[in-house]
Amino acid sequence: MSGATPLVLAGARLPGADSAVDLHLAGGTVTEITPAGVEPSGQSERPAQDARRIELDGRFVVPGLHDRHVHFSQWAMVSRRLDLAEARSASAAAALVAASVDRGDLEVIGFGYRDALWTDAPSRAVLDAVSGDVPVVLVSADLHSCWLNSVALRRHGMEHLTDASGLLREDDAFRMLREIDDVADDVLDGWVADAARRAAARGVVGIVDLEMRWNRDDWARRAADGSTALRVAFGIYTQHLDRAIAEGLHTGDEVPGTGGLVTVGGHKIITDGSLNTRTAWCFDPYPGRGPGEHPYGLSTVPYDELVPLMRTAHEAGITPTVHAIGDQANAIVLDAFEDVGCRGSIEHAQLLRREDVARFAALGIVASVQPEHAMDDRDVAERYWPGRTDRAFMLADLAEAGVELALGSDAPVAPLDPWIAMSAAVARSRDGREPWHAEQAIDVRVALAASTGGHGATVTAGSVADLAVIELDPFAASGDDLRRMPVAATLLAGRFTHDSL
Numbered sequence: 347m348s349g350a351t352p353l354v355l356a357g358a359r360l361p362g363a364d365s366a367v368d369l370h371l372a373g374g375t376v377t378e379i380t381p382a383g384v385e386p387s388g389q390s391e392r393p394a395q396d397a398r399r400i401e402l403d404g405r406f407v408v409p410g411l412h413d414r415h416v417h418f419s420q421w422a423m424v425s426r427r428l429d430l431a432e433a434r435s436a437s438a439a440a441a442l443v444a445a446s447v448d449r450g451d452l453e454v455i456g457f458g459y460r461d462a463l464w465t466d467a468p469s470r471a472v473l474d475a476v477s478g479d480v481p482v483v484l485v486s487a488d489l490h491s492c493w494l495n496s497v498a499l500r501r502h503g504m505e506h507l508t509d510a511s512g513l514l515r516e517d518d519a520f521r522m523l524r525e526i527d528d529v530a531d532d533v534l535d536g537w538v539a540d541a542a543r544r545a546a547a548r549g550v551v552g553i554v555d556l557e558m559r560w561n562r563d564d565w566a567r568r569a570a571d572g573s574t575a576l577r578v579a580f581g582i583y584t585q586h587l588d589r590a591i592a593e594g595l596h597t598g599d600e601v602p603g604t605g606g607l608v609t610v611g612g613h614k615i616i617t618d619g620s621l622n623t624r625t626a627w628c629f630d631p632y633p634g635r636g637p638g639e640h641p642y643g644l645s646t647v648p649y650d651e652l653v654p655l656m657r658t659a660h661e662a663g664i665t666p667t668v669h670a671i672g673d674q675a676n677a678i679v680l681d682a683f684e685d686v687g688c689r690g691s692i693e694h695a696q697l698l699r700r701e702d703v704a705r706f707a708a709l710g711i712v713a714s715v716q717p718e719h720a721m722d723d724r725d726v727a728e729r730y731w732p733g734r735t736d737r738a739f740m741l742a743d744l745a746e747a748g749v750e751l752a753l754g755s756d757a758p759v760a761p762l763d764p765w766i767a768m769s770a771a772v773a774r775s776r777d778g779r780e781p782w783h784a785e786q787a788i789d790v791r792v793a794l795a796a797s798t799g800g801h802g803a804t805v806t807a808g809s810v811a812d813l814a815v816i817e818l819d820p821f822a823a824s825g826d827d828l829r830r831m832p833v834a835a836t837l838l839a840g841r842f843t844h845d846s847l
Contacts, residue, residue, distance in 0.1 A: 348778035350591065353840060355815070357382050358407045360804055361794075362821040369407060371395070371811045374387050374839035379605060379807050381692035400847065405834055406819055410812030411764040412577075412799035414714050414756030415693055417489070419527060419564075422537035424758040428456035430484060436466045439493075440483065443581055444476035448845060453524055456484040457758065459493070462622045462726040468493045468675050469513035483526055485824060487722070488620040488759055491515045492522045516619050516646060524558060535568055541762070542575040546843040547832045548763045549814030552577035552799050553755070556614050556667075556693075556787040559659030560586050569604035575843045577799075578811075579611035581667060587613055596663035612667030612690060613659035617647045618675035621696065624730060626672035628697065632730050643672050656686045666712075673697040673737065673753045680705045691752065694719075697731060707747040714752045717770035717793075718760035724782045735783060741771055742786045751788075751796040765831040773825025790828070811840035815847070 351669075352372040352832070359366055366382035369598040378386040428446050433439035439459050446454045448764045452478065461468055473482050474494035479500035485491075492514045499505045499512065502525055507518045514522050529537075542587055545553070553576055555561055561580035601608040619625020624643065625630050631641040647655070656666040670676040671694045679692055680702055691712035696719065720739040728737050745751055754769045760766065771793040781787065794803040802807060817832040836844040 354397045354399045355403050355407060355813075356399055357404060358402040358815075359404055359819070361406055361408060361819055366404060369805065369813075370814065371837075371840045372397070374811050376805060376807055376809050376811050376813075379805070382424070384579070402815060402847070405806055406547075406816050408794065408803070408814050408816060408820060409795050409798040409801040409809065410814050410838065411549045412552040412554075412838060413545070413550060413754045413757065413762055413764055413797075414554050414752040414799075415716060416553050416555055416762055417557050418538060418553060418578075418757070418762075419529075419534060419557050419559070420421075420489070420523070421757040421762055422534070422541040423527065423529070424457045425539070427485075429458055431458040431460075431487070433466050436461065436468045436472050437467075437660060439482065440472045440476050443484070447477055447480050452480065454480060454482045454484075456482075456504070458487045459484055460722070460726070461485050461491075461493075462624065463729065468511055468513055469725060470496050470508075470510055472839070473512060483522065484838045485523065485526075486519075486622060488622045489523065489627060490519055490620040490623040492519045494522070500521075510767045513622055513794075516625060516644060516696070520558060526531055527559075531564075531567065535564075535573070536569065537577075538568065538784075539573050540781055542573060542763065545762055546575045546836045547833060547846075548765060549816065549831075549836050549844075550576065550577075551812040551814075551836060551838045551843070552761070553762075554579045554581065554611055556581040556611075558583050560589070562590075562608075562610075566601050566604055566610045569601075569608055574605065574607060577607050577609075577838070579609045581611045581614040581669075582659075582664060583614050583643065587655070587659060587664070590664060591658075591662045599667040610664070612665040613655075614667045614693075615647060615652065615655060615671070616669040617652060617679055617691050618670060618672050619644045619646065619789050620671055621726055621730065624706065626697065627678075628672040628731070629669075629674045629677075630731075637773040642674065643677070644819075645675065649678055652678070652682050653685050656682055656688070656690075660686055660688040660690075667693060668692045668809075669695045673699050673702070673734075677702055680709060680711065683711055685711050695740075695744075697734065698740055700737065700743075703740060703743050703747050703749070706744060706749040708835045710750075712750045712752050713753060715739070715744075715746050716754050716760060717741065717754045717767050718755065720774065720782060721770050721776040722760065736785075738783070740786055741788045745788050745792050751792065753796045763844055764797040765828050765833075768797055768820075769829035771796075774827060775825055776829075790823070794820055811837055813837045 403761040618627035
C-alpha cells in the first residue's frame with residue numbers, strides 16, 4: 347500500500363544537519379534525497395514535474411516510529427474508564443469510585459492504580475462501603491492485578507479466587523481482563539481507529555500488538571474496513587499457538603487482504619509477574635512479604651514447560667517473544683533460548699544480573715524495553731529491589747554490549763508515545779526530578795534507532811517512505827523537548843496518516 351502521487355518534501359532537514367534537502371517519494375519509497383532545489387536524477391517512478399511539492403520550511407524528517415510492545419485494544423479502552431492514576435491510597439481510589447457511583451454509573455471499571463507504595467491496603471470492604479449494588483472492577487496500571495468489590499466477584503464467579511483483599515493477580519487477573527474487554531467488534535473497532543489516529547499524530551507508523559485475544563481476525567477485519575493508519579504485527583499467546591501452527595502462520599508473514607499492513611508477530615509467553623504487583627520473579631526476596639505471600643515473586647511457566655513451548659513455536663517458524671521482568675526470570679529465559687538454540691526477544695528485561703547482559707548479546711536476543719516504566723517505578727524499585735536498582739533498566743549496558751534494543755510503551759501501562767519512551771531512555775528523568783541511575787542513559791541516536799522498527803535514526807534513499815515530520819532536531823533536543831516533541835506530519839508508505847503542516 348503506497349502513496350498514489352509522488353511527493354517532494356522540500357526544504358527538509360535531517361537530524362544533526364544544517365543544510366536543507368528535498369526528499370523525493372514515489373511508490374512508497376524514498377527514491378532520492380537531493381540538496382534543496384536540486385532536480386533528482388530521474389530514478390523516481392514518475393517525472394519530478396508530476397510530483398506534489400510540499401514545503402517543510404526547515405522542519406526535520408525522521409523515520410516513522412514504531413512502538414514495539416502495546417496492548418492496543420486496552421489502550422483504546424482506557425480513556426473510557428475511570429482514571430485512577432492519581433490515587434495515592436486505597437481510600438483515595440475508593441473516593442473516586444464513590445463519585446462514579448454517585449453520578450449514577452451502573453458499573454464502575456477503573457484503570458491505573460499503583461498500590462505498591464500505599465499505606466492502606468486494598469480490601470473488598472473499602473470498595474463495598476462506597477459501591478452498594480454497583481459492581482466495581484479496578485485494573486492496576488501494570489495489568490497484573492485487579493481489585494473487585496463483592497458484587498463484581500459474585501457476578502464473575504471469582505469469589506473463590508481471592509480473599510478479603512478482593513485482589514486477583516496474574517492469570518486470575520488476566521481472566522478478569524478478558525471478561526471486561528469483551529466489547530462488540532464494531533464498538534471496539536471505532537475506539538481502535540481513534541487510538542490509531544492519535545498514535546499517528548505522534549509520528550507512529552507501526553506497532554506490535556500483544557493483546558491476549560486472537561488478533562489476526564481483528565486486524566484483518568479492521569484493514570478490510572479501511573483502517574490503514576498503522577502497520578501491525580500481532581502476537582500469538584500460548585492458548586492460540588496450536589491454531590496458529592495449524593493455519594500455517596509464520597512470523598513476518600503478511601495477512602492476505604490487508605495490503606501488507608498486518609503481519610504475524612511472535613509467540614508471547616509470560617514467565618513472571620510485575621514489580622508493582624510484587625510478582626516479578628527475583629533471586630532476592632521482596633521486603634516485608636507476609637505469610638502465604640510469594641517472597642521471590644512468581645514463576646508462571648515452569649522451565650520444563652517453557653522450553654518445549656519455545657521449541658514448538660520456533661520449529662513452526664514463530665519467533666518466541668518472552669515476558670521476563672525479575673532477574674531470575676530473565677536468567678531462566680536466557681537459559682531457555684540457549685537450550686532451544688533460537689533467537690527472539692525478551693519483553694521488559696527490567697532487572698538483570700550483570701553477567702546476563704553479555705548473554706543477551708551472545709545469544710542474539712532482542713531487549714524489548716519500556717523506558718518510561720523506569721520513571722513510573724523508580725520509587726517502587728527502591729523499596730522492593732533495595733540495593734539492586736543499579737541493575738534495573740540497564741539500557742546503556744545492554745547497548746554497549748551490542749544488544750539490539752527495541753523501545754516500546756506497554757500501553758496502556760505507559761502512554762503510546764515513542765517520544766516519551768525516548769525521553770525516559772535519554773534523560774532518565776521526569777517532572778524535574780534528578781536523573782535516576784544516569785549511568786544507564788543512552789544517546790538519543792541509539793534511542794531513535796531503537797524506535798523506528800529497524801530503520802535506523804536517519805532517513806536514507808531507498809528506504810520505505812514511513813516518515814515523521816517534526817519541529818525540533820531530536821539530536822539536539824533535551825529530555826523535556828523529546829517528551830513533548832511537536833509532530834507536524836506522519837506518512838506511511840508515502841501517504842499522510844497525520845497532517846498539521
